[in-house]
Amino acid sequence: MGSHTSEIITDDQAPEHEGPILAVENLGVEFNVDDEWVMAAENVSFEIHPGEILAVVGESGSGKSMSSMALLGLLPRNGRSTGSAKMLGKELIGAPQSMLRRVRGNEIAMIFQEPMTALNPVLTVGEQIREAIEQHTELSPAQAKKRAIELLRMVEIPEAERRYDSFPHQFSGGQRQRAMIAIALANDPMLLIADEPTTALDVTVQAEVLDLLRKLNKRLNSGVLLITHDMGVVADLADHVVVMEKGRVVEAAPTAQLFAAPREDYTRQLLGAVPHLGSKVGGVLADVEVVDGRLSIHEEYAERLQTDREHRSAAGVVPALELIDVDIEYPGRFRQPAFKAVNGVSLTINPGEVMGLVGESGSGKSTIARAVTGLIRTAAGSVTIGGTDITRLSARQLLPLRKKFAIVFQDPAASLNPRLSIGDSIGEPLLLHEKLGRAALDERVASLLDDVQLPVAFRNRYPHELSGGQRQRVGIARALSLQPDLLVADEPTSALDVSVQAKVLELLQELQRERGFACLFVSHDLAVVELLASHIAVLNKGTLVEQGSTEQILKYPRDAYTRRLLAAAPVPDPKEQSLRREQRSALLAMGAGE
Secondary structure (H helix, E strand, O other): OOOOOOOOOOHHHOOOOOOOOEEEEEEEEEEEEOOEEEEEEEEEEEEEOOOOEEEEEOOOOOOHHHHHHHHOOOOOOOEEEEEEEEEOOEEOOOOOHHHHHHHEOOOEEEEOOOHHHHOOOOOOHHHHHHHHHHHHOOOOHHHHHHHHHHHHHHOOOOOHHHHOOOOHHHOOHHHHHHHHHHHHOOOOOOEEEEEOOOOOOOHHHHHHHHHHHHHHHHHHOOEEEEEEOOHHHHHHHOOEEEEEEOOEEEEEEEHHHHHHOOOOHHHHHHHHHOOOOOOOOOOOOOOEEEEOOEEEEOOOOOHHHOOOHHHHHHOOOOOOEEEEEEEEEEOOOOOOOOEEEEEEEEEEEOOOOEEEEEOOOOOOHHHHHHHHOOOOOOOEEEEEEOOEEOOOOOHHHHHHHHHHEEEEOOOHHHHOOOOOOHHHHHHHHHHHHHOOOHHHHHHHHHHHHHHOOOOHHHHHOOHHHOOHHHHHHHHHHHHHOOOOOEEEEEOOOOOOOHHHHHHHHHHHHHHHHHHOOEEEEEOOOHHHHHHHOOEEEEEEOOEEEEEEEHHHHHHOOOOHHHHHHHHHOOOOOHHHHHHHHHHHHHHHHOHHHO
16 A cells, blocks of 8 residues: 555555565564573464454463564564565565664554553644654645544544544543554555554443454455454454464464364363353343344343342341442542542342442442442442441441451552562461461461462562462452452453463352352453353443343343443354344444334
8 A cells, every 4th residue: 555645545446466465484583681582482474465354362471462563673672583574575574774664654554552552642633643644645734634534534533623633531442542543544554463452442342443443454455463362352353363372373274263173272272261251141132133134122031030139138148248329429629520430329249149240441340349348438328248337437447347358459460569478468467357476377378378279389479470360369369368258359350361361260269169258240351250250230330220140131131231231242253253243233223222
């Protein structure tokens, strides 16, 4: 491409190109560490053709991102690349920086994982798109602005002329990612490198961004190199898949073939570790069908799915957690009114029960989790734990009750004290609440490490010496050290690779079965919630729109928002994902049955 005109390319203008856009052969990446060259990737080979989306998948440290950085000459100073990568016949590996600067943004463009860090906060979004155009073309500022507005329209930003003058912080997460895509498309590149483009997005926004990428790819006849660890996104978007492990390609195949019959053990493990939405309840949205392109919604919601929760409450079982008409507000700043984050939420968790709290970013999930553990105050309503209302208690009155509940945070690295050893971190609650002597404390810490399947020798290590999954196990051991009746888990696996996530979830299930604690499991991942929870509550903008048994919510959702949430969640199965995409389109077209 690289025509540098001020017109947006249309379907019939999409250029033709014979042969692959990008041909990578025996690509290697190494880093100099303490005067030794350490391999990050080796013998990586693949091709991308016009109109094709190739996904490179693997866990953290597999070398997928470093391989793409090598293509653009963006490795750190201590890095070097070998082998061959030809873009439209031109060699990129070892090419001079002057040539690579012309290629970047012109023939190859990159969409980064976190748009808020990739966009300049002091320039408007329009100025940043215009800058990308002016760097590579001879268009006048007025022509560049016109094209920037056309690109904002192309990526479906509403009111493009007005939003041209908005700053990145005035855009939502999905709109920022769309702006990043507009910058990437500014000079009609032949190849888009999308590095985890939807990791930070909610499922509904992710579905919109994936639809946009699919549409633009076919419309512009360009190639897309998709780097991701999310097999649901791969099933939704990719034509071919390259699987990487520890810097090497272990398998490459068309998407449908790879999912249906993976050849390598690692690929099978990777696919087996991915939670599959609907696997436990036998499919989702059972009451929604697409018939002749139209949406059919059955009105028969299975009343048989009601559980014994009402009977248990009537029999005098004291709930482990009960919220009644809870409001939570954040105070306004600079004469702004207070922001109501949670509005009139009521829910009940009985002893031994796991309830999943789901919703998109900003729905109030984590706010409720913090209120339940006494970390923030409620504005109205009551939060009762084991029969005691904690909303009016002082910090001193709350202290003895803290033995009854605990929280596992989303980011274990941020929640553990870097100056305390693992043994001291786990033992701290025991020291504060039970005043144990050294011998008894050492024994309990060793037992807790064993419970979360970590070697006892880890007690002398520090958080930075552990992997993400190991740190999260330490967080779980610390939370369970006082044998609480209620565990609040706030997105405990969202920062982990799929295989590590699977092990941590398996551990949580096992510990919950053994110890019988109640659990409020906060997550945006519906497949994970299905795996763990017996009941689900759905939040939308601070309001509880629906709650019920896991089967009822996933198969027979009553609320339109729940249906949209379920339809947007990708599943690691190309055939099923294609049907779900059709279902989602019908839901959106017909207002989700409202």
